[in-house]
Amino acid sequence: MEARLQLSFQPMWPNVRKIRQEVTAVLGVYPQALRSAAVMTAAELVENAIKYGESVPAAEAVSFLLETNPGQLRIRVVNGSTNLAGVAELARRVDELTRAADKQALYLTRLQELLADGEQTGKLGVYRIGFEGAFDLECDYTDSVVTVTATRGVDV
């Protein structure tokens, strides 16, 4: 029972909804909890790629890959970016999530910040993927190409 979904698309917002629909369909035989976590994770990563990505020679469009292997689900999103500060901020948050012993605490801290200052937005998606989605994240930046990979165990 293995699933695979590979797509390439221009960074346009309607593609986020399309990704949610496609991931829901391709994981149709998997448990609802896993499907829901994967849909959210895929959508959050694609949202980031569309919001902050740009076309570069090595990544003219956004690439999306979802695949299951025995015991594991992996989602990978690739996009171009020349925004070094933005990529560094993403890498910092991914690293913070990876090192966090309590991912819920990380998420709640960000919620409290958003509650204290209602004008603030964003910077919640990475923590949400780690806490709500229970995915591990890795981030690579090479030749102006950002690759974010989310993985989690599959108990089927």
Add this chain to the structure above:
Amino acid sequence: MSEEKWEFEEDGLVIAASRVGGSARVSWAGVSDSRTPGTFLRPVLSDLSEKLKGAEVTVDFSKLEYMNSATVSPLINFVKSLDSGCPRIVVLFSDVDWQRTHLQCMRAIASTLRNVVVDSTATPPG
């Protein structure tokens, strides 16, 4: 006593609110996945907070099928805004997995607010 009703809709998200005297209900349904949900939500929810001042309010998220993380800030700040002007706010989530997670988080946040109770629609009454 007459019932006042309001409904707001934007790209798959429906927020329906009603008030009868000192009792009010706000129900969210559908999906909130726009790029900048705050652009729609902030003025709508600010307006609703004013309309519901002084009422006991139930905010029901159980029919919300999906929301992106950009929706979370307007959502929790709506509850905070109600907390400052209403004597009691009951926030409801459903028992599906992602909503359970948000229920836990809202409970943690509610501990810093004065009048907010968070519950599940799956909880038997009593």
